[in-house]
Amino acid sequence: MIDIKRLYQLWVQYNKEVTWCKDSNIKVFNFWNLQKPEDLWLHQFIQHHFGESLSKKNSIALFSVMGDRRKISLNRSKVKVFFTGENTTIWKDYKDHCIQEVDLSMGFEYIDADNYLRFPLWLLYILDPRSDYQAVKKSVHKISVTNKDRQNYPKRFCSLICRHDGNGIRTEMFNLLTSVGQIDSAGPFLNNTSELKEAYNDQKQEYLKNYKFNICPENSNTLGYVTEKLFESISAGCIPLYWGNENPEPEVLNKNAILFYKGVERSHELTTQVRELHNNEKLYGEFISQETFVPTAAEYIWDRLNMLHEHLSRLLKN
Incomplete structure:
Protein backbone atom coordinates (compact mmCIF):
# COMPACT_ATOMS: atom_id res chain seq x y z
CA MET A 1 0.00 0.00 0.00
CA ILE A 2 1.35 3.41 -0.98
CA ASP A 3 2.02 5.72 1.95
CA ILE A 4 0.71 9.02 0.53
CA LYS A 5 1.85 11.02 3.54
CA ARG A 6 5.41 9.73 3.29
CA LEU A 7 5.52 10.40 -0.45
CA TYR A 8 4.36 13.96 0.14
CA GLN A 9 7.01 14.49 2.82
CA LEU A 10 9.64 13.12 0.44
CA TRP A 11 8.56 15.50 -2.32
CA VAL A 12 8.53 18.49 0.04
CA GLN A 13 12.01 17.70 1.37
CA TYR A 14 13.38 17.04 -2.11
CA ASN A 15 12.15 20.38 -3.42
CA LYS A 16 13.45 22.14 -0.33
CA GLU A 17 16.95 20.85 -1.08
CA VAL A 18 16.58 21.78 -4.74
CA THR A 19 15.71 25.31 -3.62
CA TRP A 20 18.83 25.48 -1.45
CA CYS A 21 20.88 24.97 -4.61
CA LYS A 22 18.62 26.79 -7.06
CA ASP A 23 21.37 29.04 -8.42
CA SER A 24 23.90 26.23 -8.74
CA ASN A 25 24.40 23.47 -11.28
CA ILE A 26 25.56 21.29 -8.40
CA LYS A 27 22.62 19.93 -6.41
CA VAL A 28 23.09 18.47 -2.92
CA PHE A 29 20.81 15.94 -1.21
CA ASN A 30 20.91 14.04 2.10
CA PHE A 31 24.18 15.55 3.35
CA TRP A 32 24.97 16.80 6.83
CA ASN A 33 22.87 19.85 7.63
CA LEU A 34 25.72 21.53 9.51
CA GLN A 35 27.10 23.03 6.29
CA LYS A 36 25.70 25.02 3.42
CA PRO A 37 25.81 23.10 0.11
CA GLU A 38 28.48 25.41 -1.30
CA ASP A 39 30.68 24.78 1.74
CA LEU A 40 30.83 21.02 1.20
CA TRP A 41 34.24 19.71 0.12
CA LEU A 42 32.84 17.84 -2.88
CA HIS A 43 30.86 20.87 -4.01
CA GLN A 44 34.01 23.00 -3.89
CA PHE A 45 36.08 20.34 -5.69
CA ILE A 46 33.57 20.13 -8.55
CA GLN A 47 33.13 23.89 -8.77
CA HIS A 48 36.88 24.45 -8.91
CA HIS A 49 37.64 21.82 -11.55
CA PHE A 50 34.45 21.77 -13.64
CA GLY A 51 32.48 24.90 -12.78
CA GLU A 52 32.93 26.53 -16.17
CA SER A 53 31.70 23.46 -18.03
CA LEU A 54 28.57 22.96 -15.92
CA SER A 55 25.11 24.03 -17.08
CA LYS A 56 21.49 23.05 -16.54
CA LYS A 57 21.95 20.32 -19.14
CA ASN A 58 25.39 19.36 -17.86
CA SER A 59 24.79 19.31 -14.11
CA ILE A 60 25.82 17.17 -11.15
CA ALA A 61 23.77 15.94 -8.19
CA LEU A 62 25.45 14.79 -4.96
CA PHE A 63 23.72 12.33 -2.63
CA SER A 64 24.57 11.01 0.82
CA VAL A 65 22.86 8.87 3.47
CA MET A 66 20.94 11.31 5.67
CA GLY A 67 17.61 11.17 3.93
CA ASP A 68 15.43 9.17 1.56
CA ARG A 69 17.36 7.48 -1.25
CA ARG A 70 14.37 7.83 -3.59
CA LYS A 71 15.55 11.38 -4.21
CA ILE A 72 18.07 9.82 -6.60
CA SER A 73 15.31 8.66 -8.95
CA LEU A 74 13.52 12.01 -8.66
CA ASN A 75 16.58 13.93 -9.81
CA ARG A 76 17.33 14.56 -13.51
CA SER A 77 20.92 15.79 -13.35
CA LYS A 78 23.28 14.48 -15.99
CA VAL A 79 25.71 13.03 -13.44
CA LYS A 80 24.68 11.50 -10.12
CA VAL A 81 27.29 10.96 -7.40
CA PHE A 82 26.84 9.13 -4.10
CA PHE A 83 29.21 9.69 -1.19
CA THR A 84 29.19 8.41 2.36
CA GLY A 85 31.60 9.08 5.17
CA GLU A 86 29.26 7.10 7.42
CA ASN A 87 29.28 3.38 8.14
CA THR A 88 26.64 1.71 5.98
CA THR A 89 26.29 -1.16 8.44
CA ILE A 90 24.44 1.48 10.48
CA TRP A 91 22.83 3.33 7.56
CA LYS A 92 21.46 0.08 6.18
CA ASP A 93 19.34 1.64 3.44
CA TYR A 94 22.61 2.52 1.75
CA LYS A 95 24.50 -0.73 2.25
CA ASP A 96 24.80 -1.16 -1.54
CA HIS A 97 26.25 2.36 -1.93
CA CYS A 98 23.55 3.02 -4.59
CA ILE A 99 25.92 1.60 -7.20
CA GLN A 100 23.05 0.63 -9.53
CA GLU A 101 21.45 4.07 -9.32
CA VAL A 102 24.32 6.53 -9.65
CA ASP A 103 27.13 7.22 -12.09
CA LEU A 104 29.80 7.34 -9.40
CA SER A 105 29.72 5.97 -5.86
CA MET A 106 32.29 6.76 -3.15
CA GLY A 107 32.95 5.65 0.41
CA PHE A 108 35.49 4.01 2.70
CA GLU A 109 34.71 0.39 1.82
CA TYR A 110 36.68 -1.75 -0.62
CA ILE A 111 34.18 -2.48 -3.41
CA ASP A 112 34.97 -3.92 -6.81
CA ALA A 113 32.82 -1.98 -9.26
CA ASP A 114 33.65 0.15 -12.29
CA ASN A 115 31.71 3.13 -10.94
CA TYR A 116 33.03 2.92 -7.37
CA LEU A 117 35.98 4.88 -5.95
CA ARG A 118 37.33 4.36 -2.46
CA PHE A 119 37.37 7.89 -1.04
CA PRO A 120 37.41 7.83 2.79
CA LEU A 121 36.07 10.75 4.82
CA TRP A 122 39.43 11.82 6.28
CA LEU A 123 40.56 13.08 2.86
CA LEU A 124 38.02 15.89 3.16
CA TYR A 125 39.57 17.04 6.43
CA ILE A 126 43.26 17.21 5.56
CA LEU A 127 43.16 18.59 2.01
CA ASP A 128 41.93 21.73 0.35
CA PRO A 129 39.57 20.70 -2.51
CA ARG A 130 41.62 22.86 -4.87
CA SER A 131 44.88 21.00 -4.13
CA ASP A 132 47.25 20.04 -6.91
CA TYR A 133 50.03 17.47 -6.48
CA GLN A 134 52.47 19.95 -4.95
CA SER A 289 59.60 12.03 16.43
CA GLN A 290 58.57 9.02 14.37
CA GLU A 291 57.33 9.51 10.84
CA THR A 292 53.53 9.57 11.01
CA PHE A 293 53.13 8.92 7.27
CA VAL A 294 54.64 6.22 5.09
CA PRO A 295 56.98 7.51 2.34
CA THR A 296 54.40 7.09 -0.44
CA ALA A 297 51.49 8.71 1.43
CA ALA A 298 51.32 11.80 -0.80
CA GLU A 299 51.24 9.63 -3.92
CA TYR A 300 48.35 7.56 -2.58
CA ILE A 301 46.36 10.65 -1.62
CA TRP A 302 47.03 12.29 -4.97
CA ASP A 303 45.88 9.10 -6.69
CA ARG A 304 42.50 9.38 -4.92
CA LEU A 305 42.08 13.00 -6.02
CA ASN A 306 43.25 12.30 -9.54
CA MET A 307 40.90 9.34 -9.94
CA LEU A 308 37.97 11.44 -8.72
CA HIS A 309 38.84 14.08 -11.29
CA GLU A 310 39.11 11.47 -14.07
CA HIS A 311 35.76 9.88 -13.19
CA LEU A 312 33.92 13.21 -13.18
CA SER A 313 35.65 14.45 -16.32
CA ARG A 314 34.63 11.34 -18.24
CA LEU A 315 31.04 11.43 -16.99
CA LEU A 316 30.54 15.09 -17.84
CA LYS A 317 31.94 14.61 -21.36
CA ASN A 318 29.86 11.52 -22.21
Whole structure:
Protein backbone atom coordinates (compact mmCIF):
# COMPACT_ATOMS: atom_id res chain seq x y z
CA MET A 1 0.00 0.00 0.00
CA ILE A 2 1.35 3.41 -0.98
CA ASP A 3 2.02 5.72 1.95
CA ILE A 4 0.71 9.02 0.53
CA LYS A 5 1.85 11.02 3.54
CA ARG A 6 5.41 9.73 3.29
CA LEU A 7 5.52 10.40 -0.45
CA TYR A 8 4.36 13.96 0.14
CA GLN A 9 7.01 14.49 2.82
CA LEU A 10 9.64 13.12 0.44
CA TRP A 11 8.56 15.50 -2.32
CA VAL A 12 8.53 18.49 0.04
CA GLN A 13 12.01 17.70 1.37
CA TYR A 14 13.38 17.04 -2.11
CA ASN A 15 12.15 20.38 -3.42
CA LYS A 16 13.45 22.14 -0.33
CA GLU A 17 16.95 20.85 -1.08
CA VAL A 18 16.58 21.78 -4.74
CA THR A 19 15.71 25.31 -3.62
CA TRP A 20 18.83 25.48 -1.45
CA CYS A 21 20.88 24.97 -4.61
CA LYS A 22 18.62 26.79 -7.06
CA ASP A 23 21.37 29.04 -8.42
CA SER A 24 23.90 26.23 -8.74
CA ASN A 25 24.40 23.47 -11.28
CA ILE A 26 25.56 21.29 -8.40
CA LYS A 27 22.62 19.93 -6.41
CA VAL A 28 23.09 18.47 -2.92
CA PHE A 29 20.81 15.94 -1.21
CA ASN A 30 20.91 14.04 2.10
CA PHE A 31 24.18 15.55 3.35
CA TRP A 32 24.97 16.80 6.83
CA ASN A 33 22.87 19.85 7.63
CA LEU A 34 25.72 21.53 9.51
CA GLN A 35 27.10 23.03 6.29
CA LYS A 36 25.70 25.02 3.42
CA PRO A 37 25.81 23.10 0.11
CA GLU A 38 28.48 25.41 -1.30
CA ASP A 39 30.68 24.78 1.74
CA LEU A 40 30.83 21.02 1.20
CA TRP A 41 34.24 19.71 0.12
CA LEU A 42 32.84 17.84 -2.88
CA HIS A 43 30.86 20.87 -4.01
CA GLN A 44 34.01 23.00 -3.89
CA PHE A 45 36.08 20.34 -5.69
CA ILE A 46 33.57 20.13 -8.55
CA GLN A 47 33.13 23.89 -8.77
CA HIS A 48 36.88 24.45 -8.91
CA HIS A 49 37.64 21.82 -11.55
CA PHE A 50 34.45 21.77 -13.64
CA GLY A 51 32.48 24.90 -12.78
CA GLU A 52 32.93 26.53 -16.17
CA SER A 53 31.70 23.46 -18.03
CA LEU A 54 28.57 22.96 -15.92
CA SER A 55 25.11 24.03 -17.08
CA LYS A 56 21.49 23.05 -16.54
CA LYS A 57 21.95 20.32 -19.14
CA ASN A 58 25.39 19.36 -17.86
CA SER A 59 24.79 19.31 -14.11
CA ILE A 60 25.82 17.17 -11.15
CA ALA A 61 23.77 15.94 -8.19
CA LEU A 62 25.45 14.79 -4.96
CA PHE A 63 23.72 12.33 -2.63
CA SER A 64 24.57 11.01 0.82
CA VAL A 65 22.86 8.87 3.47
CA MET A 66 20.94 11.31 5.67
CA GLY A 67 17.61 11.17 3.93
CA ASP A 68 15.43 9.17 1.56
CA ARG A 69 17.36 7.48 -1.25
CA ARG A 70 14.37 7.83 -3.59
CA LYS A 71 15.55 11.38 -4.21
CA ILE A 72 18.07 9.82 -6.60
CA SER A 73 15.31 8.66 -8.95
CA LEU A 74 13.52 12.01 -8.66
CA ASN A 75 16.58 13.93 -9.81
CA ARG A 76 17.33 14.56 -13.51
CA SER A 77 20.92 15.79 -13.35
CA LYS A 78 23.28 14.48 -15.99
CA VAL A 79 25.71 13.03 -13.44
CA LYS A 80 24.68 11.50 -10.12
CA VAL A 81 27.29 10.96 -7.40
CA PHE A 82 26.84 9.13 -4.10
CA PHE A 83 29.21 9.69 -1.19
CA THR A 84 29.19 8.41 2.36
CA GLY A 85 31.60 9.08 5.17
CA GLU A 86 29.26 7.10 7.42
CA ASN A 87 29.28 3.38 8.14
CA THR A 88 26.64 1.71 5.98
CA THR A 89 26.29 -1.16 8.44
CA ILE A 90 24.44 1.48 10.48
CA TRP A 91 22.83 3.33 7.56
CA LYS A 92 21.46 0.08 6.18
CA ASP A 93 19.34 1.64 3.44
CA TYR A 94 22.61 2.52 1.75
CA LYS A 95 24.50 -0.73 2.25
CA ASP A 96 24.80 -1.16 -1.54
CA HIS A 97 26.25 2.36 -1.93
CA CYS A 98 23.55 3.02 -4.59
CA ILE A 99 25.92 1.60 -7.20
CA GLN A 100 23.05 0.63 -9.53
CA GLU A 101 21.45 4.07 -9.32
CA VAL A 102 24.32 6.53 -9.65
CA ASP A 103 27.13 7.22 -12.09
CA LEU A 104 29.80 7.34 -9.40
CA SER A 105 29.72 5.97 -5.86
CA MET A 106 32.29 6.76 -3.15
CA GLY A 107 32.95 5.65 0.41
CA PHE A 108 35.49 4.01 2.70
CA GLU A 109 34.71 0.39 1.82
CA TYR A 110 36.68 -1.75 -0.62
CA ILE A 111 34.18 -2.48 -3.41
CA ASP A 112 34.97 -3.92 -6.81
CA ALA A 113 32.82 -1.98 -9.26
CA ASP A 114 33.65 0.15 -12.29
CA ASN A 115 31.71 3.13 -10.94
CA TYR A 116 33.03 2.92 -7.37
CA LEU A 117 35.98 4.88 -5.95
CA ARG A 118 37.33 4.36 -2.46
CA PHE A 119 37.37 7.89 -1.04
CA PRO A 120 37.41 7.83 2.79
CA LEU A 121 36.07 10.75 4.82
CA TRP A 122 39.43 11.82 6.28
CA LEU A 123 40.56 13.08 2.86
CA LEU A 124 38.02 15.89 3.16
CA TYR A 125 39.57 17.04 6.43
CA ILE A 126 43.26 17.21 5.56
CA LEU A 127 43.16 18.59 2.01
CA ASP A 128 41.93 21.73 0.35
CA PRO A 129 39.57 20.70 -2.51
CA ARG A 130 41.62 22.86 -4.87
CA SER A 131 44.88 21.00 -4.13
CA ASP A 132 47.25 20.04 -6.91
CA TYR A 133 50.03 17.47 -6.48
CA GLN A 134 52.47 19.95 -4.95
CA ALA A 135 49.81 21.13 -2.49
CA VAL A 136 49.15 17.52 -1.48
CA LYS A 137 52.85 16.95 -0.84
CA LYS A 138 53.02 20.18 1.15
CA SER A 139 50.02 19.21 3.30
CA VAL A 140 51.45 15.78 4.05
CA HIS A 141 54.83 17.26 4.90
CA LYS A 142 53.30 19.91 7.15
CA ILE A 143 51.44 17.29 9.17
CA SER A 144 54.38 14.90 9.32
CA VAL A 145 56.72 17.50 10.84
CA THR A 146 54.21 18.85 13.37
CA ASN A 147 55.64 16.81 16.21
CA LYS A 148 59.29 17.03 15.20
CA ASP A 149 59.28 20.82 15.11
CA ARG A 150 57.96 21.33 18.61
CA GLN A 151 60.32 23.28 20.81
CA ASN A 152 58.37 22.62 23.99
CA TYR A 153 56.31 19.52 24.56
CA PRO A 154 52.71 20.05 25.71
CA LYS A 155 52.24 19.75 29.47
CA ARG A 156 48.64 18.61 29.52
CA PHE A 157 47.99 14.90 29.57
CA CYS A 158 45.00 13.83 27.47
CA SER A 159 41.89 15.11 25.71
CA LEU A 160 38.60 13.66 24.54
CA ILE A 161 36.23 15.50 22.21
CA CYS A 162 33.06 13.71 21.12
CA ARG A 163 29.28 13.98 21.08
CA HIS A 164 28.29 10.44 22.07
CA ASP A 165 29.49 6.93 22.87
CA GLY A 166 27.29 4.49 21.02
CA ASN A 167 29.48 1.43 21.54
CA GLY A 168 30.88 2.23 25.01
CA ILE A 169 34.52 2.30 23.87
CA ARG A 170 35.09 5.95 24.73
CA THR A 171 33.80 5.38 28.24
CA GLU A 172 36.09 2.38 28.67
CA MET A 173 39.13 4.33 27.51
CA PHE A 174 38.25 7.40 29.57
CA ASN A 175 37.81 5.39 32.77
CA LEU A 176 40.94 3.37 32.09
CA LEU A 177 43.26 6.31 31.51
CA THR A 178 42.08 8.50 34.37
CA SER A 179 44.39 6.32 36.45
CA VAL A 180 47.30 7.95 34.56
CA GLY A 181 46.23 11.60 34.60
CA GLN A 182 43.53 14.24 34.13
CA ILE A 183 41.51 13.78 30.94
CA ASP A 184 39.84 16.94 29.68
CA SER A 185 36.59 16.10 27.90
CA ALA A 186 35.67 19.21 25.92
CA GLY A 187 32.79 17.83 23.86
CA PRO A 188 29.20 17.18 24.94
CA PHE A 189 30.01 13.63 26.08
CA LEU A 190 31.48 13.40 29.61
CA ASN A 191 32.05 17.15 29.44
CA ASN A 192 34.22 18.57 32.22
CA THR A 193 35.57 21.75 30.62
CA SER A 194 34.21 24.67 28.58
CA GLU A 195 37.63 25.78 27.36
CA LEU A 196 37.23 24.52 23.81
CA LYS A 197 34.25 26.77 23.22
CA GLU A 198 35.11 29.73 25.42
CA ALA A 199 38.86 30.04 24.82
CA TYR A 200 39.24 28.42 21.38
CA ASN A 201 35.91 29.22 19.71
CA ASP A 202 35.42 25.51 18.97
CA GLN A 203 38.66 25.35 16.96
CA LYS A 204 39.40 21.71 17.67
CA GLN A 205 42.86 21.57 16.12
CA GLU A 206 44.16 24.51 18.10
CA TYR A 207 42.76 23.11 21.32
CA LEU A 208 44.30 19.67 20.77
CA LYS A 209 47.79 21.19 20.43
CA ASN A 210 47.83 21.54 24.23
CA TYR A 211 47.80 17.78 24.78
CA LYS A 212 50.19 14.85 24.58
CA PHE A 213 47.45 12.32 23.87
CA ASN A 214 43.98 12.31 22.35
CA ILE A 215 41.36 9.59 22.75
CA CYS A 216 39.98 9.10 19.24
CA PRO A 217 38.27 5.74 18.66
CA GLU A 218 36.00 5.08 15.71
CA ASN A 219 32.28 4.47 16.12
CA SER A 220 32.73 0.93 14.83
CA ASN A 221 35.42 -1.54 13.87
CA THR A 222 34.78 -2.12 10.17
CA LEU A 223 37.29 -2.91 7.44
CA GLY A 224 38.46 0.32 5.84
CA TYR A 225 36.38 2.54 8.12
CA VAL A 226 38.74 5.36 9.11
CA THR A 227 37.32 8.81 9.75
CA GLU A 228 38.79 12.23 10.44
CA LYS A 229 39.32 11.56 14.16
CA LEU A 230 42.67 9.84 13.78
CA PHE A 231 43.99 12.44 11.33
CA GLU A 232 42.85 15.35 13.50
CA SER A 233 44.94 13.98 16.36
CA ILE A 234 47.99 13.54 14.17
CA SER A 235 47.57 16.96 12.56
CA ALA A 236 47.46 18.61 16.00
CA GLY A 237 50.59 16.80 17.18
CA CYS A 238 48.80 14.48 19.62
CA ILE A 239 49.60 10.81 20.01
CA PRO A 240 46.36 9.10 18.94
CA LEU A 241 44.82 6.62 21.38
CA TYR A 242 42.86 4.66 18.83
CA TRP A 243 40.34 1.87 18.53
CA GLY A 244 39.09 0.56 15.21
CA ASN A 245 41.10 -0.96 12.37
CA GLU A 246 44.21 -2.81 13.51
CA ASN A 247 46.13 -1.26 10.64
CA PRO A 248 44.32 1.96 9.61
CA GLU A 249 45.09 3.33 6.14
CA PRO A 250 48.33 1.32 5.63
CA GLU A 251 49.01 3.18 2.36
CA VAL A 252 49.20 6.43 4.34
CA LEU A 253 49.86 5.98 8.08
CA ASN A 254 52.70 4.51 10.09
CA LYS A 255 50.86 2.33 12.62
CA ASN A 256 53.86 2.46 14.96
CA ALA A 257 53.09 6.14 15.62
CA ILE A 258 49.64 5.21 16.98
CA LEU A 259 48.70 3.62 20.32
CA PHE A 260 45.90 1.07 20.07
CA TYR A 261 43.21 0.15 22.57
CA LYS A 262 42.57 -3.58 22.16
CA GLY A 263 39.66 -4.08 24.52
CA VAL A 264 39.16 -4.61 28.24
CA GLU A 265 41.07 -7.90 28.28
CA ARG A 266 44.25 -6.19 27.05
CA SER A 267 43.65 -2.75 28.53
CA HIS A 268 46.81 -2.96 30.64
CA GLU A 269 48.89 -2.76 27.45
CA LEU A 270 47.61 0.72 26.60
CA THR A 271 47.79 1.93 30.19
CA THR A 272 51.41 0.84 30.48
CA GLN A 273 52.41 2.48 27.19
CA VAL A 274 50.67 5.76 27.98
CA ARG A 275 52.02 5.95 31.53
CA GLU A 276 55.60 5.35 30.37
CA LEU A 277 55.42 8.02 27.67
CA HIS A 278 53.65 10.51 29.92
CA ASN A 279 56.18 10.20 32.72
CA ASN A 280 59.35 9.95 30.63
CA GLU A 281 60.05 13.01 28.48
CA LYS A 282 62.86 11.27 26.60
CA LEU A 283 60.65 8.33 25.59
CA TYR A 284 57.83 10.71 24.70
CA GLY A 285 60.14 12.77 22.49
CA GLU A 286 61.39 9.67 20.71
CA PHE A 287 57.87 8.43 20.09
CA ILE A 288 56.49 11.63 18.58
CA SER A 289 59.60 12.03 16.43
CA GLN A 290 58.57 9.02 14.37
CA GLU A 291 57.33 9.51 10.84
CA THR A 292 53.53 9.57 11.01
CA PHE A 293 53.13 8.92 7.27
CA VAL A 294 54.64 6.22 5.09
CA PRO A 295 56.98 7.51 2.34
CA THR A 296 54.40 7.09 -0.44
CA ALA A 297 51.49 8.71 1.43
CA ALA A 298 51.32 11.80 -0.80
CA GLU A 299 51.24 9.63 -3.92
CA TYR A 300 48.35 7.56 -2.58
CA ILE A 301 46.36 10.65 -1.62
CA TRP A 302 47.03 12.29 -4.97
CA ASP A 303 45.88 9.10 -6.69
CA ARG A 304 42.50 9.38 -4.92
CA LEU A 305 42.08 13.00 -6.02
CA ASN A 306 43.25 12.30 -9.54
CA MET A 307 40.90 9.34 -9.94
CA LEU A 308 37.97 11.44 -8.72
CA HIS A 309 38.84 14.08 -11.29
CA GLU A 310 39.11 11.47 -14.07
CA HIS A 311 35.76 9.88 -13.19
CA LEU A 312 33.92 13.21 -13.18
CA SER A 313 35.65 14.45 -16.32
CA ARG A 314 34.63 11.34 -18.24
CA LEU A 315 31.04 11.43 -16.99
CA LEU A 316 30.54 15.09 -17.84
CA LYS A 317 31.94 14.61 -21.36
CA ASN A 318 29.86 11.52 -22.21
